[in-house]
Amino acid sequence: MQDNCLTIALSKGTLLHPTVGLLNLAELPSEGIVSESRNMVFDFPGNPQIKYIICRPTDVPAYVEHGAADLGFVGKDVIVEQGKDVFEMVDLEYGYCRFVVAVPAEMKDISLKDLNYKRVATKFPHTAECFFRQQGLQVEVIKLHGNIELAPLMGLSDVIVDIVSSGRTLRENNLVELVSIMDSTTRLIGNRVSYRTKYAIIQPLLEKIQGLVKGE
């Protein structure tokens, strides 16, 4: 870890494009960073030297927590699910989505209380379990890795907990939103020790990005 080098972990996928846009506005180098690139590391010499790691969104908090990256751009949904020990610095307000409990359309009039001891399929077992526990409900959580909406159709689960942005996927699969658990947007996160040891680089950047988000 050089003192004059900043390593930033970026989430690939839908967040990458708006993140690169923000990097541009913040006057950080970003030439050539696109999702289709096979490069996973982009190095920009300079003062400070900036290095980007492009990785799966779910891996960003791990890189930042362990100090392999000083900063990271990642969705609040991922941060909440993983509960990693990172410094959440700025709400960047893009990449909006929300955690919802969704049920098959024919169950749309069901109340949350009726979900006690039902099976819940989700990519976010921690978030799902916490939510139901806070509601005083016990559920059996089934962790899946994708296409959660398939689970109730095939009778694997009664309900799902998933993130939705427009709600189109839910409608297409004949599911309806029962409750919204929480909203999520992209966040700038930082490693706790990096924030201190590289304060001189990170703090002005943090303030600049805060200013950009507020529209200053």
Place this chain on the structure above:
Amino acid sequence: MRNREIPKGLRDLLPDEMKTRRRLEQKAAQLFTSFGYEEVVTPTFEFLEVVEAGGNMREKLFLFMDREGGILSLRPEMTVSIARLAATHLQDEKLPRRLYYSTNVFRHVQPHLAQYREFWQTGIELLGASGPLADAEVISLAVKIMREFGLDNFMVSLNQIGIFNSLLDDSAIQAEDKDLIRKLMEKKDLVGLSRTLEKLPISDLLKETIALLPTLHGGLEVLNRLPYIEKSQNAVQAAEELMKIYAALQNMGVEKQILVDMGVLRGLDYYTGVVFEGFSPDLGYGLLGGGRYDRLLSQFGFPCPATGFALGMDRLTLVLKNQEKELPRYLVGGSNLQAMVQKADELRTEGKIVELDVEGLSRDALAEKLAGRAHYTLVYLDAE
């Protein structure tokens, strides 16, 4: 093979790591002793009531029961145990008293590199002295020991949690919201913090000040960046105390390694005054932590101010590993055991490390065994 597994979050410590750790522990013991600190040992487990006098951290405790029905906890740290020890044994002694320890502690945490469920702490407690000089002594020892260890790029961040606590206490914030704000501050969740503050019926100036705290970091001048502070007499007092400690640290010649960081709160409930953490760019986790805890001992019926810190020995060992020199060794072989033993003892009295060939090998076989192990010298005694 289950019989080779160990429980999650624990680990074996092998000679390479132990050499480094023992070297660090010896240096610490030497330094602390030279400042008048004396070593103590407390039981590995305590009654739950004792541990909980330091605050509620039950989900991090390893709990079990004794056969008399008492609930026991492996010690999650040493400060509470030392407070109990002082209340039991030191009430009639002349104060201040300086104690140090070097031991293992246990917490049920999510394990990862540099965070284990059994880990090693070496630390000091200065009991019976209030005031900035006592804090400065303890903090200066934290700096000195890190220097002694050979770390050159570390920093120690100070805060006075009285500033944050007074700002909260002197406002109209409900107890529930105070807890939430404290949690968000500890997590450094700036987003959650500003959301929570927005909803509170307090002045904008106070909101701004609280939101600013976790990002204030630098020299003493950061204290001037607290717009609201003048409205709280207690906060001003706490800030003045921090300035006095800083001045004392300058006199002690350690201020180059000192920062003021209003974001340092430490997770433990019992701190009442200055708190501090040490860190280095070589590791993404803190290396030491401590502070003043003036109310903890009264939990045990012994009102007595105190301050101290603990070093995370596993983390320091990780940062400072691979600096051990391989010491020269002698291997004494031969056919006459008496002569071999005599020779080996002779070398040992010269301070050498000597192994005896216990396999009864020939000169050639021993030479082959030592091939490529340059720190070994073979001493082979022929029958004559």
